[in-house]
Every structure is written in C-alpha cells, then in structure tokens.
Amino acid sequence: MSISQRFNMLLLGVMLSGVVLSSAFSRPWKATPIQIAGDYALIAHTKSSTDFVNIRWWAEPTVMPGTPLAGILQKYIVISVVHFHFDPGGTISTDDIDTLEVRDGSDMPLTPVPRSALPPVAIGTLSTFEATFRQSIGRIGDGTKILYL
Numbered sequence: 805m806s807i808s809q810r811f812n813m814l815l816l817g818v819m820l821s822g823v824v825l826s827s828a829f830s831r832p833w834k835a836t837p838i839q840i841a842g843d844y845a846l847i848a849h850t851k852s853s854t855d856f857v858n859i860r861w862w863a864e865p866t867v868m869p870g871t872p873l874a875g876i877l878q879k880y881i882v883i884s885v886v887h888f889h890f891d892p893g894g895t896i897s898t899d900d901i902d903t904l905e906v907r908d909g910s911d912m913p914l915t916p917v918p919r920s921a922l923p924p925v926a927i928g929t930l931s932t933f934e935a936t937f938r939q940s941i942g943r944i945g946d947g948t949k950i951l952y953l
Contacts, residue, residue: 838866841863841865841866842866845861845862846858846860847859847860854890855887855889856887856889857885857887857888858886859885862877862882862884863877863881864877864878873929876926876929880922880953881914881952882930882952882953883950883953884948884949884950884951885948885951886898886945886947886949887899888943896944898943898946898947899947901949906951914953915953916951916952922952930952
C-alpha cells in the first residue's frame with residue numbers, strides 16, 4: 805500500500821470518527837427543538853477504540869413537523885441500531901443483529917411490526933427514509949438494523 809493510499813485511509817478514518825462521535829462531545833449553542841430531541845434520541849456507546857454501538861429512536865420531535873414521516877412517527881416507534889468496528893487497516897465492518905429486545909416504561913416487551921403489516925403509504929415513506937439514512941452514512945448504514953414497533 806502506497807503512502808498516499810495510507811494517508812487517504814487515515815483521513816477517511818478521522819472524518820468518519822468526527823461524524824460518528826461529534827455529537828457526543830459538544831452541544832449546539834442555540835439548539836432548535838428538533839436538534840435537542842435528536843441529541844436525546846441517540847445513544848452512541850464506545851465499547852473500545854475500534855468497537856462502537858449506536859442506537860437511535862426516531863421520534864416525531866426529531867424530524868420536521870408536518871412531513872409524512874412525522875405523521876408516521878406519531879403512530880409507530882422506529883429504532884435503528886448498528887454495531888460497527890474500525891479495523892486496523894481502516895476498513896469498517898458491522899455485526900449482524902438478529903434480535904433486539906425492546907421494552908416500554910412498564911417493562912413490557914414491544915413486538916416488532918412486520919413491514920408487510922404497515923399501510924402502503926407508511927411503507928413508501930419509511931422505504932425512502934431508510935434509503936436516505938443508509939446512503940448518508942455509507943458502510944455503517946448498510947449494517948444498520950431498523951425496527952418498527
């Protein structure tokens with residue numbers, strides 16, 4: 805591997821680390837209600853220097869009001885979770901998450917809603933949301949599991 809390739813890999817790793825970890829280090833100066841809700845809807849757990857878990861609750865206050873997605877998030881709980889690793893060579897890998905146990909405030913388990921059981925409008929809106937979300941975060945998005953409750 806040439807020096808320029810190593811430099812590019814290092815630069816990519818630094819940029820991804822900044823994107824993934826930036827919200828954990830600072831808060832916006834004049835945060836909007838959407839930004840505040842987004843901050844509290846994300847758990848970014850650093851298990852080690854190369855091992856990370858992100859869990860995000862997509863709630864109505866975390867998106868623009870009046871949008872089709874906001875309407876869907878009034879009726880359904882959407883949770884995304886990803887367990888990813890930065891390998892020493894600069895590559896990103898994700899673990900396959902088979903199951904995720906979600907409980908409500910009364911410690912009662914919530915059962916996932918199969919995608920086929922959602923209304924057609926919800927399926928279309930959530931498919932667009934998922935595709936945009938996955939594309940925006942690249943390789944990490946590919947390994948993200950999204951649940952509808």
